[in-house]
Amino acid sequence: MSSSNSALPSGAALQDEIDSLNAQITKQGAHVRTLKKESSSNADEIASAVEELKRLKLHAETLRKHQEASDPSKTFNRKVFDELILRKMFIVPSFEIHGGVKGLFDLGPPACALKAAIVDAWRKHFVLTESMLEMECTCLTPEVVLKTSGHVDRFTDLMVKDPVSGECFRADKLLEDVIDELLEANPDMPTEERERHLRVQIQADAFSPAELDEQLALYGCKAPSGEPYGPSFPFNLMFKTSIGPEGTSVGYLRPETAQGLFVNFRRLLDANSQKMPFAAAQIGLGFRNEIAPRSGLLRVREFCMAEIEHFVNPDDKSHPSFSSVANKELVLFGRDDQLGSGKTKTITVGEAVSTGLVNNETLAYFMARTQLFMERIGMDPSRLRFRQHLTTEMAHYACDCWDLEIQSSYGWVECVGHADRACYDLDVHGKATKTPMVATLKLDEPREVEIAKLKFDRKALGQAFKGDQRVVARVLEALAENWADFEPVATALETDGKTTVDGFEITKSMLTWTKETKKVHEIKFTPSVIEPSFGMGRILYSLLEHCFYQRDADEQRCVMKFKPAVAPQKCAVLPISSSDEMNAVVDEIAASLMDSDLATRVDKSTASLGRRYARADEVGVPFAVTVDFDTLADGSVTLRERDSTVQIRLPKTDVTKVVFDFVHGRFSWDEAVVKYPVVQVKED
Amino acid sequence: MSSSNSALPSGAALQDEIDSLNAQITKQGAHVRTLKKESSSNADEIASAVEELKRLKLHAETLRKHQEASDPSKTFNRKVFDELILRKMFIVPSFEIHGGVKGLFDLGPPACALKAAIVDAWRKHFVLTESMLEMECTCLTPEVVLKTSGHVDRFTDLMVKDPVSGECFRADKLLEDVIDELLEANPDMPTEERERHLRVQIQADAFSPAELDEQLALYGCKAPSGEPYGPSFPFNLMFKTSIGPEGTSVGYLRPETAQGLFVNFRRLLDANSQKMPFAAAQIGLGFRNEIAPRSGLLRVREFCMAEIEHFVNPDDKSHPSFSSVANKELVLFGRDDQLGSGKTKTITVGEAVSTGLVNNETLAYFMARTQLFMERIGMDPSRLRFRQHLTTEMAHYACDCWDLEIQSSYGWVECVGHADRACYDLDVHGKATKTPMVATLKLDEPREVEIAKLKFDRKALGQAFKGDQRVVARVLEALAENWADFEPVATALETDGKTTVDGFEITKSMLTWTKETKKVHEIKFTPSVIEPSFGMGRILYSLLEHCFYQRDADEQRCVMKFKPAVAPQKCAVLPISSSDEMNAVVDEIAASLMDSDLATRVDKSTASLGRRYARADEVGVPFAVTVDFDTLADGSVTLRERDSTVQIRLPKTDVTKVVFDFVHGRFSWDEAVVKYPVVQVKED
Known part of the structure; x- marks a missing residue:
């Protein structure tokens, strides 16, 4: 509804086109140089090749400008955005009046x-x-x-301290930052050198403590006190x-x-x-x-x-x-x-x-x-x-x-x-708790597998392991189900007379075995895990940035273009002026919307209509219904769409169904402007 | 839909009626005794009074029996319920394979x-x-x-330890339990004595440590080791x-x-x-x-x-x-x-x-x-x-x-x-952070209030409080806004020459004041807080118990009578027998339901239809659609309502809308059995 399709490509496709153009320009440049050098070239040929080179360069320049203008990371106004986020209470620092806590x-x-x-x-x-x-x-x-x-041992980040103040820092982030600064300070650095730094940067969080210490020293990182940082060490998070x-x-x-x-x-x-x-x-x-x-x-x-x-x-x-x-x-x-x-x-x-x-x-x-x-x-x-x-x-x-x-x-x-x-995950929990974490695959056709058939010397086993003898037997039986798993044990027992299995020392006297073939109708296996893991807070924050824009680049007219399905409030209801009669209609429409579980914003304040629309835009309300003098006469109201600011006129009794259908994707604004008359209203 | 209205009262109303009947029986009994004693009574009169007494007793007995039968806490089968909760994975102990943790x-x-x-x-x-x-x-x-x-200081329960094992116990719960045991062991205890114990029990969590120690000793509470408990002390939770x-x-x-x-x-x-x-x-x-x-x-x-x-x-x-x-x-x-x-x-x-x-x-x-x-x-x-x-x-x-x-x-x-x-809450946070936690009431008519007009001796204030002098001044100004608040300060300064306000010692030399009258258009106040606080876990558990029943008292036929709006799954879809043709219809209906965000249970297993209905009943699926041979011929399916087990026949294309409307309260089962033909199906 809101995204206007430009004829020019955008995003990655745009970048691809620019990259391809740059390659053509390099090629064409070389072609022109060759033509100029070669004695056989005629002037027309050269002129035409130069013309083509100019055309390519112009096109590339146009695309680059388009990319710059359409890149929200370049037009994004952080000051205005941050102020809006705080003022409309989207996100606030926790425990602010008590001084707050970093990261909450x-x-x-x-x-x-x-x-x-x-x-x-x-x-x-x-x-x-x-x-x-x-x-x-x-x-x-x-x-x-x-x-x-593994989290107790390995869920860590490498940390360094300022030896004077004791302040703590994440070592990999320091390295990333110092490289950013270096590259920014040297825009003319040769490509090869730049790429070498970038490769260090991209691997910053994979370095060992010693490697990181070395890199920090190499890049000359200093703590705020001016001293070099202390050695980096893992801090459990x-x-x-x-x-x-x-x-x-x-x-x-x-x-x-x-x-x-x-x-x-x-x-x-x-x-x-x-x-x-x-x-x-x-x-x-x-x-x-x-x-x-x-x-x-x-x-x-x-x-x-x-x-x-x-x-x-x-x-x-x-x-x-x-x-x-x-x-x-x-x-x-x-x-x-x-x-x-x-x-x-x-x-x-x-x-x-x-x-x-x-x-x-x-x-x-x-x-x-x-x-x-x-x-x-x-x-x-x-x-x-x-x-x-x-x-x-x-x-x-x-x-x-x-x-x-x-x-x-x-x-x-x-x-x-x-x-x-x-x-990995099922395996470690299974082993630690001696719980089989396996699923079963039923075979369409029975299959022959090689197994080890074990015979235990119960007395030897009992003497060695007492109460644990059953556990030991179970562990060995599990290995024996597949000859490939048991073979190393068999080899060790035959060559060394003993081996260690799951922490138990097994000797040759405890069991005998034969290699056999067995028909199986099912196979047990430990499942693999594919894990999609969503950081909902980061998604929420990114969505706020993606939905934020300023109407006509006006800092006073911020809009959050939330889709109707996710918008915090679905519809605003406003009287054009405050009278008991109009307020009654406003309340009636709001009650009907709420009854269909549509979160509704009633704004009966004395601010101008334009001001009230702008307030609703700031929290991304996609639709606004206005009750005016005509409403009292004929029961019709206006319905305004946030991004186009286009308004239609419809009976007040249609409002709930129309908004409900917008929110549930059963009806679109494009259909609405066909079904209902569009009205011209000035937003003052 | 599921609750059948009995002609007899239930719950508290039933208890009230029983209580009232008991009072009438006592009165009528006394009346009969008086009649029998009095020489003037005639035999008819006595007989009629005795008859009335019998009638009252019989009625009371009927009600008592009805109460017993309809009291779920008496018919509730914990063993079957607990087994169901675990087997259908409603609630399971956390980290079970690692041994679990109490209370998680x-x-x-x-x-x-x-x-x-x-x-x-x-x-x-x-x-x-x-x-x-x-x-x-x-x-x-x-x-x-x-x-x-106040939580750091006062969010505590009183705890006692077994002096031998070191095991910890909640002291008030021990007292409650020992009184329960005492009352249970002495069913014939005189009412007065029983009530005395109950009053102690009801106050168990309000006793001081010394009082609780005394009560535990009085009731002869002993730790599992046989020793008396150690003294009770507060443990922060x-x-x-x-x-x-x-x-x-x-x-x-x-x-x-x-x-x-x-x-x-x-x-x-x-x-x-x-x-x-x-x-x-x-x-x-x-x-x-x-x-x-x-x-x-x-x-x-x-x-x-x-x-x-x-x-x-x-x-x-x-x-x-x-x-x-x-x-x-x-x-x-x-x-x-x-x-x-x-x-x-x-x-x-x-x-x-x-x-x-x-x-x-x-x-x-x-x-x-x-x-x-x-x-x-x-x-x-x-x-x-x-x-x-x-x-x-x-x-x-x-x-x-x-x-x-x-x-x-x-x-x-x-x-x-x-x-x-x-x-309380706004007050303490406001004081601790020196943040005014106040709202404003705009007055319809301006009001005259008595205030204190202060004049500070800035030099004296500065010498005494240095950097804090502004805070002190602000605190005094706040009190001065209402003469009633300032009066105690004024009195103390006049009589003793000094007083303490918010931890600051104020002396007479620091300020002068006059009592004045001022017209105000608004009043600032610290709001009161009314707090409804829901324990959602307890509500969830209670709802599981309230919804649980056994069909025909059969342990094998447990039902969860969740309302459609809250039921975890809204509809089951089953083929009467498994064929590609029927499975295709099942998938088509399920996809349509899911498309309307209705959680659907597909059960194509080879178990009997009755068994599959029973499985759906166990997790409280309110509706089940069955695809049978007629479906392949005419496109109709049966729809079964869980609690009545009544089935209707309807076109498969109606299913999604009907179930959606049931779930959203727009259509009832009573209406459905009128609109669609009811069919007789044996649940084998």
Whole structure:
């Protein structure tokens, strides 16, 4: 409704065209030079080649200007935006009157409603449509769970301290910043040198403490006190607490919602009648004790996440609905392009999988669904891209990871992770709790497999392990189900007479075995996990930036172009002047709208109509109904659309149905201006 | 749709009738005895009086039997209920495979959807309808905020330890339990003695440590080790953590959502264009480190709350919409009745306010709205009552408090608090931050007020307070705005030459004053707060119990009679037998339902139709559509209503609209059985 289609391309397509033009210009330039050098060239030929070069340059210049004008990150007015966000109470610092706390923000009424709408849309787009199993697990998490998942040992950022003040800093961010400063101060740096610095920058968060210390020293980083920083060391980002009155049970606030789903895997599989693949989902809070939070809502200590854990057979990562998204185009920024061309590719999801750029169908399917979700809630598609993790960024167990990055005034920011985590999570929890975290694949045809048939010497086993002998036997039996798994044990026992399995020392005297072939009708496997993980706070903030504009570049006329489906309030109702008679009609229309669960804004203040429209624009109310003198005569009202400011005239009894249908996507403004007469009204 | 109206009364009305009958029986018995003693009585008269006595006794017996049969707390089958809750994954212990943590539970898919529906209903019933300002504040809270609110010092329970094992117990619960045991072991205890024990029990959580120690000793409470408990001492129930990497900033997880709204009061008032009264609301997590959690979901360490802070002029606690609820009847259990008759009263909200039983209109208005909300989501109205806090239970600043209690198998449990907290909260935050937390009342007519006009000796002030002199002056100016506030200062300065104001010692040399009269056009005041506070987890659990029943008392046929609006899944779709043709129709109907955002359950398993209906009943799916051989011929399907098990036949193309209208309350089952033919189908 609001996006006007220009004849010129935009976003990544525009960049691609500019890049292609630049290549042509280089080529044509070389051609002209060659012609001029060669004695055989005639003047006409040269003139025509020069003409073509000029044409190309002019076209490139036009496109560059268009790009600059249409790039919101260049026209974005932070001062006006920030002032609006605070004044209309979208987002405010938490505990402000008590001095506030870094990295904590509250959502005020419009952002709270917007967030509820985004969460609702997410639930419909993902959970409902695909019958995912949604859970709500606790934030408080006992230490054993996060020790098992690896968070207690590895959920850290590298930190350095100012040796004088004791102030703490994130070491990788310092390195990134100093490189930014260096590049900015040297705009004429040779390309090769610039790229070397950028490669260091892109890997900043993957360096070891020693490497980071070396880089910080190399770039001459100094603490605010003027001294060099102390050595960098890992700081755990989890908030620690104590559960229960005894003070002996350590707990943490979860850093992600995923673990709650992993530990419930067996119950979830039961709830899904043992059918695979399936997905579980969770929307809830995550907490990270950021070292030095900044960037407003983008790096905070408490945030809403929405995570999906799609459990799938590692040998078959196809997705049943893949064909429904295969033709969807995505902007992909692959690992090779990040270290090489520095450019994104726009290709279809199907192509991304068939060329091996994205590891598998399920991962690519969710990337496409995420793109569709972003478009559904009103994000600007030209400011979205998927960036693949570098090999150094990924956890050792991960197969492939792609972040959806959203462009805002802070640059390209990771808002949704898409990770193929293999079977790591189920594996570690299964091992730590001695719980089989497996699913069953029923085979169409029975299959022959090689197994080890074990015979235990119960007496030897009992003497060695006492109460643990059953556990030991179970562990060995599990290995024996597949000869390939048992073979190393067999070899070790035969050569060394002993070996260690799951911490138990096994000797040759405890068992004998034979290699056999067995017919099986089903296969047990530990599922792989494909995890789309949404940072809802970052999405909310990005959406605010994408929806913000100033009408006619006027700082006094800010507009939030929220889609009707997610707008915090759906309709404003205003009397043209305040009389009991008009107010009664206003109340009647507002009550009817509310009755259909449409959040309504009544503004009976004495401000001018134009001023009241502007106020509604500031919080993104998509429609405004005005009751005027004609209303009292014939029952008709005007309905104004926010972005076009066009108004139509319709019976007041039609208002609720029309607005309801707009909000639910059953009727469009384009249809409305055909069905109802458009009226000319001056907004004073 | 599902509740069949019996001719006999139920709930509190039934109890009232039984009580009244018992009184008549006592009276009639005395009458018979008198007649028999008196020589003037004739035999007919005596016989007729005896007959009446018999009639009364028989009627009372019938009612008692009816009460017993209809009392769900007597017929409730905990074993079957608990097994269902776990098996269908409504609620499961958190981190179960790692051994679990007391007081932490996860919501599985059906409860998660039910909770989302309850939250959605709450938002529509309260926030949307009354244009409340909803916020989302953080759980992490810096110490200064909770020190100011009083939680750091007073948010405690009294705890005792077993001196041998070190195990911790809640002291008041031990006392309550020992009295329960005593009463149960002595059913023939004289009424007076029994009531004395009950009075001790009801005050258990209001005793001081010394009083509790004395009572525990009196009742002979012993720790599990056999020793007497150690002395009771206060244990703070907040989870403590540290915010930021320095480890110097103490934070807590919020014990309630309210404080986030209080500290935002000034911005909220601005957002409401300075208009009073208004309400702010918040839905979010609260945390309490319970000493010894038990009672399943009713006493947990992490829970969802929904709180409303209605800010109102303390001199005018009327509510503009009060008349809309004045005739609503509530079951009230006032403070006098708790200590006296032990019986509830059923009266209208209007009567409760006019007789002074409930302190003011706004408090009573919200009680009525809460009752309506509970009915809206499907709570059994006969198992709801409002219990007033005893004077010993209330905080010193509170005017009046009423808890909505819901009856479940755990007894009557507080699920919603309704408290008039006066201006305590705004006052303490205002004082601690030196921020004026006031609203303005514009007067229709200017009013004359007595003030003090101050003249400071700036030099004396500066010498005494240096940088603080402005703060001191501002504090005195604020008092001077009302002579009644300033008079004590004036008197003290005149008699003693000095006094202390807000911690500053003021001497006579610092200022002079004159008493004057001033015309004012507005009055500033600190608003009072009326706070309805909902424990959403407790409401969810109570609703599960209220909706649970066994069809024909069969343990194998459990049903959850969720209202369509809140049911986790709205419709099941089943093929009578599995063929590609039928499955295609099932998928087509399911897709259409999902497209209208109706959560759908597809069950193509080979189990019998009856078994599949029973499975859908267990998770409370209100409607089931069955595709059979006739469907393939004529496109019609059957639609079954869960509680009546009645089925109608309708075109498959009508299904989505019919189910959508059921869910949104636009069409009822009673209308459906008139519009469509009812069919006889045996559920095998």
